Amino acid sequence: MNDAAADGAAGAGVDGVIKASAHRLLQRWGAAGDAGPAAARRGHDGDAGFDANAWAELQQAGFALAMLDEEHGGVGVINAFVIARLAGQHAVSLPLAESMAANRLLSAAGIELPGGPVSLAQVPARLERVPGGWRLLGTAARVPWGRCSGLVLAATDGARRYLAHLPVGQLSFKHGTNLAGEPRDDALIDHAVGAAQVAPMPVGLGEDPVLAIGAALRTAQIAGAAQAALALTVGYARERKQFGRAIGSFQAVQQLLAVMATQAAAARVAADLAAHAAVDGLDACRIGIAKARASEAAGAIAATAHQVHGAIGFTRDYALHPLTHRLWSWRDEFGADAQWAVAIGRRLAGAGGERLWQELAAL
């Protein structure tokens, strides 16, 4: 891709080869890629919720382990975030980002990786000591691909924080979907967990690493979908003719697209910030800033994409809805912009107006 040189200039080791092969594979399976908009309808029909062949190929290529460092079989955090962005760009309907994140946390905690898809719970659960091990209690709401994945969650016994893993098949999920038709499942948790599936939360990852890592990856996915929506919309504006000329030749449309592009750029920069924050101990301040900005951009981008496309953008067979429905869904997952903004605002207010610049310049 033509920004390979620019990625290289970032100096953070984005590997062009990894990026190219990820692009090829994800394009094959993505609902905005070769799999087509039909791939976006899985999950509506109460089925397994994902394409097992697609998952097998990505797992074979090592993508579920991508966020581990190289000595553990991954390609490092920065490259993994590029993969997440590409997965967003192609609207891949698989628990890929979730598995990358979950495996990263499991590895850091010293819990054996289960193999197969693994997802994340956005809210911590309670752990109780019982004879022979632990009992895990709580509610897992809107778990991405919960029905067909293992589950990684944060948990606390009231004194310490832990990372816990529930293997696939243990929980009884009530099926649901997000706006993009991706499985988002609910379960009550009241389960015995073996000692090997619980470990102290790794230090240096902040207060809520599961939320932070999920938010960071969603930021990357939003950036990818934003880029694809922009490209699709600009392409459409150049092709579609009305009044004897391309609709993109009208200033009113050009102005809309210019604003859309700037929002997509902001989302992209937010994704870069999130990736670097993920390297730097899952810094929740930066991740929150990034997720907030990308979530806000997502809405603006989806709206303009539909406005420029007109009626065709509203049809099931056209490639726009896999992107815009994901933008609308992902902006609310792992913390909507409003939630992160409140947290950031409270922190800055506590620091005071005189410190505002110091605080912001440090991020």
Place this chain on the structure above:
Amino acid sequence: MDPLSFPLLPSSTAEEDLRTQVRAFLREQLRERAPIERAQSWSGVDTAFSRRLGARGWIGMTWPKRYGGAERSALERYVVLEELLAAGAPVAAHWIADRQSGPALLRFGSEQQRARILPRIARGECYFCIGMSEPDVGSDLAAVRTRAVRHGSGYRINGTKLWTTNGHLAHYMILLARTGSESTERHAGLSQFVVDLATPGVSVRPIRIPSGEHHFNEVSFTDVDVPPESLLGTEGGGWQQVISELALERSGPERFLSSFTLFAELVRVCGARPSERTALAIGRLASHLVILRRMSRSVAGALQAGLDPSVQAVMVKDAGAVFEQEIPEIARSLSATDDAAASDAGYAAVLAYTTLHAPSFSLRGGTREILRGIIARGLGLR
């Protein structure tokens, strides 16, 4: 470059050490500077401050040492600029010379022009203004009517420039004038000149804004004779020169920090435990600022690396102006229902000042609609 690409290297120790030094300097220099003065941002004039800044080597920082510069990196320069603006330092006197005119002299000027002028700019002693807009010429810059005809060995200039920021303080103007005939293409036949404003025939008339402040001027040229060495670059090359000048200076921290004093005042008056509504607004504004800053720093670094981030630069300016204009609207909305804010005179003064000046943020240096047209061109739409 891909318009969505904003590569950014992490900041270096040199940059962070410099930041510490600049902050210490500003704490000392601006101790007495009240928020209402800081709110002027890069419109505040203080020639003594400019000279002190120059003495520290912080004007013309990236220029060759033989011209009075310090040969520092673009990102180091960025650190100084953003710290100055965030602190509301009075940089207006030397700002244009440092940001636009000096770089133009470096790019297109003769050795004589550079050797004579750049060191004085770097010392904070020599100030410039920009001669582009005219009564009939705003966004349509190619329609410039001010004429410079060959006269003796030099040129004779006639015409009027408008909205000339600090025309009353500047020593020189970089003037865009028509040297060729108006017949052929619009962009041909334009030239730039470094005009000594003390030359007979130059007359400066203030234009006051509603607050009574004097920043803008009308500068008239009546048979102003300038020597041949006042030509900047090539005769007829003015359009290309101007375009590159505008493009490169569109993306700095001044494009999103114009309302920063108000943002900081808002956080101050809302106190350490604001309402959820206020916290949300502060956090949202912070998220915009952090991302804009990252985009802006990326452009500075990309320029230094020899890339061409022209679309990115315009995106920064456009998004920056939107952000700057939102701040007074959001602040007003929040403080309308906040007793602490309502009773704080300092905050009220900054809010008023920023509100009155906000319309200019999307006009100066390229209007919003023109900038968005440039982005659209970058997307292949025109």
